[in-house]
Amino acid sequence: xxxxxxxxxxxxxxxxxxxxxxxxxxxxxxxxxxxxxxxxxxxxxxxxxxxxxxxxxxxxxxxxxxxxxxxxxxxxxxxxxxxxxxxxxxxxxxxxxxxxxxxxxxxxxxxxx
Amino acid sequence: xxxxxxxxxxxxxxxxxxxxxxxxxxxxxxxxxxxxxxxxxxxxxxxxxxxxxxxxxxxxxxxxxxxxxxxxxxxxxxxxxxxxxxxxxxxxxxxxxxxxxxxxxxxxxxxx
Numbered sequence: 001x002x003x004x005x006x007x008x009x010x011x012x013x014x015x016x017x018x019x020x021x022x023x024x025x026x027x028x029x030x031x032x033x034x035x036x037x038x039x040x041x042x043x044x045x046x047x048x049x050x051x052x053x054x055x056x057x058x059x060x061x062x063x064x065x066x067x068x069x070x071x072x073x074x075x076x077x078x079x080x081x082x083x084x085x086x087x088x089x090x091x092x093x094x095x096x097x098x099x100x101x102x103x104x105x106x107x108x109x110x111x112x113x
Numbered sequence: 114x115x116x117x118x119x120x121x122x123x124x125x126x127x128x129x130x131x132x133x134x135x136x137x138x139x140x141x142x143x144x145x146x147x148x149x150x151x152x153x154x155x156x157x158x159x160x161x162x163x164x165x166x167x168x169x170x171x172x173x174x175x176x177x178x179x180x181x182x183x184x185x186x187x188x189x190x191x192x193x194x195x196x197x198x199x200x201x202x203x204x205x206x207x208x209x210x211x212x213x214x215x216x217x218x219x220x221x222x223x224x225x
Contacts, residue, residue: 034214043204043218044156089156100146100169101206101214103156 002026006090006104013111019077021107023064023090026071031092033057033066033073034101038087047075047088080111117207119217126224129194134220136188136205146206146214147180147190149173156204162188195224 007022025031035047035057048057053068062077073090090104118137126132138145147159160170162180179191192199205217 036216043202044216046213046215049213091156100158100161101148101156102158105155 002028002031002092002102004090004092004102004104006088006107008105009087009108011107011109013080013109015082015111015113016079017111019075019080019084019109021075021088021090021109023073023075023104024071025073025090025092027068033064034091034093035062035064035073035075036089036091036103038089038106040086044089080109082111082113085109085111117205117215117217119203119205119220121220122218123221124223126195126222128197128224132192132195132222134190134192134203134205134222136190136217137186138188138205139207139209139215140186142207144168144208145182145188146208148204148206148216150202150204150219151198152201159190159203192222195222197224200224 004025032051034049036044037047038044047062048059048064050057050066053066056063056065064073064075066073087106087108089106091101093099093101120135124132143164145162148156149159150156158171160174160180161168165182177193181189200223202219202221204219206214209215
């Protein structure tokens with residue numbers, strides 16, 4: 001069935017380091033892809049999204065490119081900050097904006113000064 | 114930006130008791146979702162609700178769970194007889210334009 005696989009955490013980085021969090025998805029249908037972020041004690045916030053192959057989603061310095069050939073949607077940021085410490089969830093949907101989301105297990109990012 | 118509002122933010126209940134979690138989704142939306150996140154685990158789909166009917170439910174959503182739209186704006190998730198393993202964060206979500214979803218801030222349910 002449909003699934004999303006994320007790299008396990010925690011990912012521990014120093015401030016200003018480069019971040020990559022890997023995400024792959026099952027290639028059924030034509031999913032939209034998302035990254036959500038959950039800060040400590042808070043709910044889920046949409047970080048970025050891409051709706052078709054080769055689209056790049058970006059927000060707050062984070063980027064992810066929808067790669068159909070590798071069924072991947074890796075999250076990257078060139079220079080992380082302490083305030084980026086959170087749990088990041090990769091998720092997929094299908095072509096229809098009313099469909100459910102399927103989430104990965106989440107990756108905890110810890111950034112130290 | 115449109116918001117999804119959930120109440121209460123935290124509820125503690127005794128095992129076997131009924132709980133009702135409330136959500137006010139983005140207005141004029143017909144689709145609503147409930148998701149669950151057990152502490153430290155991934156977010157799991159529970160149920161989707163379209164035009165006053167369940168459109169899809171997961172295997173988690175057994176007979177102990179029900180959803181209603183009692184007054185046209187509020188959207189509730191009821192757990193009839195809570196179990197310890199129902200302790201989790203419960204999120205309500207509305208789809209938004211361009212394939213996005215807006216989540217509420219969640220209700221933390223603790224069953225003791």
